[in-house]
Amino acid sequence: MALRTTDTLPDAPAAAPTEAPAPLVDRHGRVHTDLRISLTDRCNLRCTYCMPAEGLDWLPRDQALTDAELLRLARIAVHRLGIRTLRLTGGEPLLRRGLPDLVARLAALGPELSLTTNGIGLARRATELKQAGLHRVNVSLDTLRPERYAALTRRDRLADVLAGLAAAKDAGLAPVKVNAVPVRGVNEDELVDLVEFAVDGGYRMRFIESMPLDAQGAWDRAAMVTADEILAALATRWTLLPVGRHDNAPAEEWRLSGTDHVVGVIASVTRPFCGGCDRVRLTADGQLRNCLFATEESDLRALLRTGADDDRIERAWRACVSRKGPGHRIGDTDFVRPDRPMSAIGG
Ligand code: SAM
Ligand code: SF4
Numbered sequence: 001m002a003l004r005t006t007d008t009l010p011d012a013p014a015a016a017p018t019e020a021p022a023p024l025v026d027r028h029g030r031v032h033t034d035l036r037i038s039l040t041d042r043c044n045l046r047c048t049y050c051m052p053a054e055g056l057d058w059l060p061r062d063q064a065l066t067d068a069e070l071l072r073l074a075r076i077a078v079h080r081l082g083i084r085t086l087r088l089t090g091g092e093p094l095l096r097r098g099l100p101d102l103v104a105r106l107a108a109l110g111p112e113l114s115l116t117t118n119g120i121g122l123a124r125r126a127t128e129l130k131q132a133g134l135h136r137v138n139v140s141l142d143t144l145r146p147e148r149y150a151a152l153t154r155r156d157r158l159a160d161v162l163a164g165l166a167a168a169k170d171a172g173l174a175p176v177k178v179n180a181v182p183v184r185g186v187n188e189d190e191l192v193d194l195v196e197f198a199v200d201g202g203y204r205m206r207f208i209e210s211m212p213l214d215a216q217g218a219w220d221r222a223a224m225v226t227a228d229e230i231l232a233a234l235a236t237r238w239t240l241l242p243v244g245r246h247d248n249a250p251a252e253e254w255r256l257s258g259t260d261h262v263v264g265v266i267a268s269v270t271r272p273f274c275g276g277c278d279r280v281r282l283t284a285d286g287q288l289r290n291c292l293f294a295t296e297e298s299d300l301r302a303l304l305r306t307g308a309d310d311d312r313i314e315r316a317w318r319a320c321v322s323r324k325g326p327g328h329r330i331g332d333t334d335f336v337r338p339d340r341p342m343s344a345i346g347g
Pocket of ligand 2: 044047090091092118140
């Protein structure tokens with residue numbers, strides 16, 4: 001059974017501070033305003049670029065943050081550290097028991113609130129999540145072909161995802177973004193089709209370069225589909241007009257000539273954007289990470305469970321962010337993969 005502690009949740013959020021908090025800044029001067037929260041490391045799919053077919057151990061339940069613990073950290077982030085956007089992810093965040101209630105309590109803190117999901121189960125939950133205060137969703141969809149989807153995710157669930165996307169749009173969780181990871185020899189011939197699907201459906205398409213964060217350690221730089229290849233594929237169908245990057249967003253964008261549609265490419269490997277990174281990550285078991293590729297974490301769960309006050313947690317948070325490195329160093333000879341895979345960090 002999932003751990004929930006709604007009985008110990010506060011009825012109302014602690015009052016917001018009257019003064020703006022000091023910025024959450026690292027030693028390179030980057031200010032952090034975006035927190036990615038992993039709600040679980042569990043998933044109902046097994047995407048080949050993310051997990052092995054079998055054999056990945058989930059976190060023991062008692063190690064996962066309870067709702068009350070997670071809300072306390074989110075409140076510290078928003079009220080004391082200047083975090084303005086919260087993104088809920090995983091694993092598969094829709095698997096978190098009591099999600100609408102948690103969303104409502106996070107929304108009450110006042111940040112912009114979004115969710116990254118594989119879309120399974122979204123069809124019946126989109127309206128409820130919107131009403132709870134969720135603003136936007138990103139839905140992962142790598143192929144439009146049912147057999148290919150079943151092979152890539154190892155589950156035959158394409159219809160659920162398509163229904164989830166439509167429901168998210170109807171519920172007003174806009175803009176609904178579609179995330180796809182191009183994989184060599186698997187879906188790289190479908191990039192134009194995916195953009196056309198997004199244009200027709202009123203979604204925003206984004207392609208993500210695959211990263212060395214799969215749980216099985218099979219990532220191979222030589223085999224990844226690069227941003228240049230993605231753009232070359234799209235250029236066979238559209239003229240691409242560069243739009244650039246919004247604020248510190250990871251996606252670089254291009255407008256399809258003659259349309260209002262914009263396509264994003266997140267090229268963490270070949271066009272790293274670490275210099276403008278404003279993100280910090282909290283894992284489902286309460287470990288703070290200053291980078292997707294960090295090799296050290298700060299144990300906020302231990303602080304929570306040993307009675308630390310908010311000042312102590314704030315100090316630990318600031319210290320962790322302050323130590324952030326200048327960049328991820330993928331490609332350097334001494335690059336070390338993080339111990340945790342993407343699904344256990346929160347993508
Ligand atoms: N389960 C949800 C989903 O799939 O959207 C949320 C978690 S998933 C880890 C978040 C995003 O990370 C997805 O868009 C997924 O495609 C992407 N992802 C997973 N493994 C990746 C990898 N090795 N390289 C690049 N992106 C990856
Ligand atoms: Fe699950 Fe998302 Fe990883 Fe796919 S990418 S296995 S949906 S966590």
